[in-house]
Amino acid sequence: MTKNKVLPAKPETIDIHVNNDASPSKGSDCNGAAKEKFEEKSVFPKENCNDETAQGSVEEQSTSVQDTESDEIADTSLDEEYPASEDEDTEINENSSPPSPIASENGKNQVYDMSELHLDHETLKSKQFEKFGEDRVDFAKKCSFPQTLLNPEDKLAGWAPSTAERFKLRIGPKYKKTKKKAPSQPALYDTRCTRSYRCKKRTSKTTNMDALPIPYTELFPDGTVPPLGAGLPQIVLLVFQLPSEQPYLLKKKTDGEGGEILFFMTPSDRFIKDVNDHLDDKNNLTDECAPATKLWWKWCNTAERSKEWSRRFKAMALLRNLEKSSVGKFLKPYNGKPVLIKESGRATRGVTEEGVRYLEFRTNIHEWGFVAKKGFIHILPKFGEMSLDVGFTIEGKEDEELPEVILNTTLVHCFDADELLYMPPELQEISP
Numbered sequence: 001m002t003k004n005k006v007l008p009a010k011p012e013t014i015d016i017h018v019n020n021d022a023s024p025s026k027g028s029d030c031n032g033a034a035k036e037k038f039e040e041k042s043v044f045p046k047e048n049c050n051d052e053t054a055q056g057s058v059e060e061q062s063t064s065v066q067d068t069e070s071d072e073i074a075d076t077s078l079d080e081e082y083p084a085s086e087d088e089d090t091e092i093n094e095n096s097s098p099p100s101p102i103a104s105e106n107g108k109n110q111v112y113d114m115s116e117l118h119l120d121h122e123t124l125k126s127k128q129f130e131k132f133g134e135d136r137v138d139f140a141k142k143c144s145f146p147q148t149l150l151n152p153e154d155k156l157a158g159w160a161p162s163t164a165e166r167f168k169l170r171i172g173p174k175y176k177k178t179k180k181k182a183p184s185q186p187a188l189y190d191t192r193c194t195r196s197y198r199c200k201k202r203t204s205k206t207t208n209m210d211a212l213p214i215p216y217t218e219l220f221p222d223g224t225v226p227p228l229g230a231g232l233p234q235i236v237l238l239v240f241q242l243p244s245e246q247p248y249l250l251k252k253k254t255d256g257e258g259g260e261i262l263f264f265m266t267p268s269d270r271f272i273k274d275v276n277d278h279l280d281d282k283n284n285l286t287d288e289c290a291p292a293t294k295l296w297w298k299w300c301n302t303a304e305r306s307k308e309w310s311r312r313f314k315a316m317a318l319l320r321n322l323e324k325s326s327v328g329k330f331l332k333p334y335n336g337k338p339v340l341i342k343e344s345g346r347a348t349r350g351v352t353e354e355g356v357r358y359l360e361f362r363t364n365i366h367e368w369g370f371v372a373k374k375g376f377i378h379i380l381p382k383f384g385e386m387s388l389d390v391g392f393t394i395e396g397k398e399d400e401e402l403p404e405v406i407l408n409t410t411l412v413h414c415f416d417a418d419e420l421l422y423m424p425p426e427l428q429e430i431s432p
Contacts, residue, residue: 072314072338072395114276114283117225117355121217124354128213136427140212143197143421155384157414159194162389164406166318167336169393172402184393184406188296189236189265191410193218196261197423202241204255207348207360208262209237211428214352219266225356226272229279230297233349233359236408238263238392243366244380244417247373254367259417265408291396292405299394300359303347311342312395313361320387327382330375340395344368384416 129137148158168181193215203211219235228234243258267275271293278289285297302309318336322328344367348360365376391409396402 072340073334114227114229116227119216119220119223119225119354121223124216132213136211137213139197139421139423139427140195140215143195143423144215144218145194145196147191155414157384157416157419159191159413160411161191162391162409162411164391164409166389167316167391167393167406167409169338169404169406170396170402171404172399174399175396175402182403184391184404185292186268186270187391187406187408188268188271188292189408190268191263191265191408193264194262194410194412195264196259196415196420198244198257198259198417198420199423199428200257200425201255201428202258202364202366203239203260203428207350208239208260208362209350209352209358209360215264216354219264226267227276228267228272228357229275229283230285231357232267232275232297232300233357234266235352235356235358236265237358237360238265238408239360239362241362241364241366242380242417243368243373243377246377247368247370249370252370254364256366258366259420260423261415263408263410290405291401291403292394295394295396295401295404296407300349303359303361304349310345310347311340313341313345314338314393314395315341315363316391316393318389318391320389321385325382325386327379330379338393338395380417384414384419386412386414388412388415 132140145157145159148156148160164184164187167184169184171180171182195212195215214235225234240261241258242260243253243256245253245256245258247253274290274293275285278286278293280286285294287294299309299312303313304310316336316338319325319328319331322332322335325331341363344364346362346364348362349358350360351357365373368376389409389411392407393404394407396404
């Protein structure tokens with residue numbers, strides 16, 4: 001069996017670290033025999049820190065993780081650097097050019113194939129059974145959640161598209177001086193599928209794209225993968241690895257019991273048009289494209305190789321029912337505030353066996369510092385009562401990189417971690 005091709009052959013990765021999150025939850029199709037087969041008792045403890053501890057966390061955090069421009073939080077709350085994990089590579093000099101299939105920011109010497117790719121879902125289904133086996137295919141179905149029409153008053157867990165305009169992002173000119181923000185333009189990528197499950201350890205080897213079958217039916221329902229110029233990813237996968245164990249001040253961990261939530265997304269029609277309408281004769285981007293498009297292109301080119309660029313990934317969450325939430329007071333200072341993922345993230349690019357370009361960005365919350373992780377564990381059991389708009393973007397600094405635009409946004413409703421399926425450790429190993 002072969003697995004997806006990661007470029008370069010040994011993926012070049014960077015360590016980063018964040019401070020906010022959201023996640024979808026389990027639908028009714030996770031009940032029954034499949035649930036009995038995969039589920040074990042909850043790994044999410046019910047114990048919470050008291051209000052005094054939580055309040056102290058906020059005060060300590062606010063003095064230790066502020067961004068230099070003070071309008072965002074950074075995830076640099078680690079008390080000391082962790083040694084490189086076994087799936088990391090040595091940092092590569094930022095001035096060296098990225099490998100194909102994504103062209104160098106300076107060289108622009110790669111010619112991209114713009115032909116339309118067609119997928120036969122029946123053939124893919126057969127290949128996935130052969131590659132992954134029945135257990136993996138079955139589990140992937142059970143932990144995947146279809147898009148639903150959500151009523152904010154209902155407690156039924158699920159996810160739905162959100163609107164980028166809900167988030168206020170940086171605008172120019174002279175943002176550093178004016179600090180002005182405005183509602184975002186429409187998102188560059190649309191959510192197509194989410195997956196979530198509990199696990200004894202995080203999926204740490206290579207990429208989550210190789211652990212379970214790719215949800216091609218949800219990503220490309222008609223089997224057509226639209227051409228996208230400039231080598232930009234046709235699939236983006238955002239992975240958040242969530243801890244459930246209480247942290248210890250003197251014993252730091254980068255792995256352990258918890259869960260994972262995955263967001264699969266594809267380019268929006270608007271983004272495809274902006275890219276493909278501004279290509280040169282080698283199908284590389286020209287300077288006439290939108291600033292956010294070019295900024296995303298630069299980030300995709302360099303996030304694997306440059307800490308300076310990988311640290312510009314931002315996440316944010318807006319709690320819709322803030323006043324009604326039992327942790328609303330705790331979360332109010334951070335509601336909608338962007339978080340720079342500086343020390344706990346990792347980007348990986350590659351091409352699937354079917355020829356589809358992808359980019360995966362993982363955030364390992366297990367690596368957070370004591371204060372940040374303590375706060376996360378405190379609110380984790382409350383996710384079941386929350387309705388969250390989660391959004392992601394790339395930090396724009398100079399006028400030519402502004403306005404910022406939401407990369408993707410999703411409404412996550414009533415995520416109850418204890419209702420998730422448990423993923424057996426053998427299924428987390430990368431499929432051979």
